[in-house]
Amino acid sequence: MSGSVRVKICGLRRPADVEAASHAGAAYCGFVFFEKSPRHVSVAQARELAISAPPGLAKVALVVNADDATLDEILNSVPLDMLQLHGTETPERVAEVRRRYGLPVMKAVGIATAADLPQLDAFGAVADQILVDAKPPAGADRPGGNALAFDWSLIAGRRWAVPWMLAGGLTPDNVALAVQKTGARQVDVSSGVESAPGIKDAAKIAAFVAAVGQ
Ligand SMILES: O=C(O)c1ccccc1NCC(=O)[C@H](O)[C@H](O)COP(=O)(O)O
Numbered sequence: 410m411s412g413s414v415r416v417k418i419c420g421l422r423r424p425a426d427v428e429a430a431s432h433a434g435a436a437y438c439g440f441v442f443f444e445k446s447p448r449h450v451s452v453a454q455a456r457e458l459a460i461s462a463p464p465g466l467a468k469v470a471l472v473v474n475a476d477d478a479t480l481d482e483i484l485n486s487v488p489l490d491m492l493q494l495h496g497t498e499t500p501e502r503v504a505e506v507r508r509r510y511g512l513p514v515m516k517a518v519g520i521a522t523a524a525d526l527p528q529l530d531a532f533g534a535v536a537d538q539i540l541v542d543a544k545p546p547a548g549a550d551r552p553g554g555n556a557l558a559f560d561w562s563l564i565a566g567r568r569w570a571v572p573w574m575l576a577g578g579l580t581p582d583n584v585a586l587a588v589q590k591t592g593a594r595q596v597d598v599s600s601g602v603e604s605a606p607g608i609k610d611a612a613k614i615a616a617f618v619a620a621v622g623q
Pocket of ligand 1: 542
């Protein structure tokens with residue numbers, strides 16, 4: 410188990426990944442609906458993965474600027490516990506998605522400098538959770554999952570109105586320090602538990618969750 414710090418393993422693509430996340434003691438698993446990502450899953454794949462998830466492992470759909478038709482298609486097929494909005498969605502859109510689907514919504518906010526921090530307050534006022542992630546590097550072809558950490562001292566000691574998760578470049582080797590420096594009670598990882606982009610590694614997942622619990 411991960412002590413009192415909850416872990417989300419994002420970008421799962423195979424039933425064995427779901428099993429590995431659950432076995433390690435993760436609290437959440439994430440499915441990426443973004444075609445340019447090496448972690449992209451179809452609605453049919455996500456349905457199979459979600460159905461295989463045991464009770465206690467919350468299933469999160471990660472979408473990027475998804476319209477209602479896309480969300481309808483996902484939610485009509487895939488049993489989910491949370492939506493993660495990882496694009497340039499506005500606070501108004503976050504509120505609209507919460508109202509329309511009745512599921513908790515986590516909004517990802519990219520951080521690079523102190524100038525990005527007010528976004529956390531803005532989304533903390535409308536979302537159920539916020540994901541405090543690294544801002545993607547210039548020219549990146551995806552808005553997250555870039556194995557990039559931000560300066561954790563920017564958020565040390567800060568708190569928001571809703572629960573939050575730390576993400577961005579976390580690995581089994583640095584996650585304990587990240588938790589210590591930021592006070593995070595939830596962490597999210599994708600690249601740091603892979604053997605290659607899009608290929609989750611069960612041993613790294615287990616090592617990550619164990620490192621969080623130390
Ligand atoms: O993982 C992707 O490919 C991805 C694509 C589009 C939007 C978000 C994406 N990933 C987000 C995450 O998996 C994490 O929530 C977060 O960004 C941390 O990723 P990493 O630095 O790889 O651990």
